[in-house]
Amino acid sequence: MNLILLAPEDLHAPHLARVRDPRRLRHLKEVHRAAPGDELTLGVLGGGIGRGRLLSLEAEEARFEVDTLDQAPPPALDIELVLALPRPRMLARSLEHVTALGVKRLTLLHTRRVEKSYWQSPELRPEKIHEHLILGLEQARDTRLPEIELATRFKPFVEDLLPGRLAARRGLVAHPGMEQACPRGLTEPALLVVGPEGGLIPYEVEQLQAAGCEGIHLGERILRVETAVVALLARLG
Template sequence: MNLILLEPHDVAQPGQAILRDQRRLTHLRDVHRARPGDRLSVGCTDGCIGKAELTALEPDHARLSWTSLSEPPPPALPVHLVLALPRPRMLARTLEHVTALGVKRITLLHTKRVEKSYWQSPELRPDKIHQHLVLGLEQSRDTLMPKVTLVKGFRAFLDDHLPTLLTEGRGLVAHPGMADPCPRGISDDTVLFIGPEGGFIDWEVEQLLDAGCQGMHLGPRILRVETAVTALLSRLF
């Protein structure tokens, strides 16, 4: 936890916050080894960052106070990530990784090779998704909460979502066997499509390319989804 991310229910009054959850209290005691009087990095959700003084650390709560939080969060990546829903354990790690890297728009998509049972996972509950996003923000000293959208049908995605998405930026489809290598160091607004384990099926790739997306590859190696996502974002941006 490189940043204590304050949510609205934490803020008791302007300039003061009370933490009551055991995760953060345990981190303050056992990792930061914090003591009253220490100054810690804090930020308000969707707001600015600064230093706050720890004024109390009790078994059931901690108190923080500050005069101003004025440092802006790090810039977001200019990307909307459209990710075929990974297996639940991989989803948790991937959400944390991409949030830490600065992705602010995420669509989780059903494709042919996504197991239908994945959509029943507790990891897709709003509170669990929120938890993973918070962990990513705390790691990277960020405060801007990503928006996650769930789309359970590929055909519905093609009809209802894809045309609007492609007005946000150029579409790039990461898929083995594409002719072009992944671009490097771009700054354009981009919609990045990444398939499931086993990749998109041919029909899905054809639909995305016919809609105006560009296919690309990362080379001859086949990577796990969480590895591919990190490698693509790092290389692209």
């Protein structure tokens, strides 16, 4: 937790904040080893970043004196990510990674090789998704939550929604065997599609390309989805 991220309800006066949830309190004690008088980086969800002084740290509450939170969060990554729904355990890590990298719009997509049972996972509950997004923001010292969309049907998404998304963005689909290597350092808005652990089937690749996506690859190595997503976003950004 490189940023103590405050919810608006944590602010109780112009210069006073209270943190009461067990996760943040535990992190303050065990990781930061914070003590009254310490200065830490604070941010408010959806707002600015600044510094605050820890006034007290008790079993059930931490109190901060808050300076002006007027610093802007890091710039967003101008890449929309469309990710075939990963396995539940991998989903949690992926949400944290892409949030930390600055993605602000993520669509979780059903494809042929996505197990239908994944859509019933507790990790897709709104509160669980929110928890992982918050962890990603804290890691990157960001305050702006990504927008998450669940697309449980491939064909309606590709035929009805994707063309509009690509009207002002360069579409890219990452898939082994594509002719074009992943570009570096894009200077234009983009939309990146990444398939599931077993890959996209040929029909899905064809449909994505027909909608306007260019096929790209990361080389000869076959990577886990969570590794590939981080590598792609880092290279494109």
